[in-house]
Amino acid sequence: MKRKIVWALVIAVLLYAGSWGYRIYGEFARARDGDPAAWDDEVADLVRDTGSQASQPGSTLAVGSSSIRMWDNIHADLAPLRIVQRGFGGARIANVIRNANSLFAANQPMAALIFVGTNDIAGFENDKSPERLQQDFETMIRGVRAIHPRMPIYYIAITPSPLRAELWPQARQTNRLIAQSAKKWEGVHIIDTNAGLLDASGAANPEMYRFDRLHLSDAGYCHWAHVVRARLVTDLLDFDARKVAAMPSPPSCNE
Numbered sequence: 001m002k003r004k005i006v007w008a009l010v011i012a013v014l015l016y017a018g019s020w021g022y023r024i025y026g027e028f029a030r031a032r033d034g035d036p037a038a039w040d041d042e043v044a045d046l047v048r049d050t051g052s053q054a055s056q057p058g059s060t061l062a063v064g065s066s067s068i069r070m071w072d073n074i075h076a077d078l079a080p081l082r083i084v085q086r087g088f089g090g091a092r093i094a095n096v097i098r099n100a101n102s103l104f105a106a107n108q109p110m111a112a113l114i115f116v117g118t119n120d121i122a123g124f125e126n127d128k129s130p131e132r133l134q135q136d137f138e139t140m141i142r143g144v145r146a147i148h149p150r151m152p153i154y155y156i157a158i159t160p161s162p163l164r165a166e167l168w169p170q171a172r173q174t175n176r177l178i179a180q181s182a183k184k185w186e187g188v189h190i191i192d193t194n195a196g197l198l199d200a201s202g203a204a205n206p207e208m209y210r211f212d213r214l215h216l217s218d219a220g221y222c223h224w225a226h227v228v229r230a231r232l233v234t235d236l237l238d239f240d241a242r243k244v245a246a247m248p249s250p251p252s253c254n255e
Contacts, residue, residue: 008087054106064115065091218255225250
């Protein structure tokens with residue numbers, strides 16, 4: 001009986017991993033194609049499903065690629081902020097630009113948290129240069145500001161990953177250029193989480209990533225939660241260092 005239970009669990013895990021891997025492969029293929037319209041249907045569904053949350057004043061819009069979508073504990077991790085989670089597929093910056101009017105549709109939002117750009121430097125034939133991504137970032141910010149002129153915007157810098165280790169120098173240069181561009185606007189901020197994602201040698205720490213060596217693990221999201229939450233509640237809710245330190249551990253740290 002115990003052996004049957006063990007095998008049933010093994011089969012269930014394999015089926016889950018297979019379905020998860022199939023979805024990631026599909027997202028990878030669409031990201032590789034680089035079509036700005038590739039995610040239009042998914043974005044439309046996402047915005048419809050989160051519309052009631054976004055209709056309430058004071059929300060924080062979390063927009064970006066699969067790292068935002070797969071942040072399962074984002075609502076509890078970033079509490080007491082009220083998060084509207086709008087992460088989708090293998091998004092590139094061009095996808096966010098194209099769908100900005102939908103993704104950032106909200107009633108008097110408190111802020112926007114954006115993570116996108118890793119799929120623009122992924123080893124594809126149509127990867128973009130750091131200089132082109134700097135231009136795309138500026139186009140994206142102008143688009144968001146056209147919708148919400150005074151809303152604070154927080155951009156999580158492009159992260160490293162073991163899978164794309166050879167591309168990290170390009171990503172670092174892109175981050176430097178984007179940080180320069182962010183200074184052009186008041187209220188546009190960069191949150192750099194990368195120090196905690198690297199090991200002592202300066203390479204992406206495998207413990208921070210899932211078995212695919214690309215997406216964050218629970219440990220990776222625990223790190224994100226600490227860094228992102230501290231910055232947001234300090235800026236948006238006027239928490240001081242003592243109050244931030246007294247906050248409970250983010251749920252992602254307890255997985």
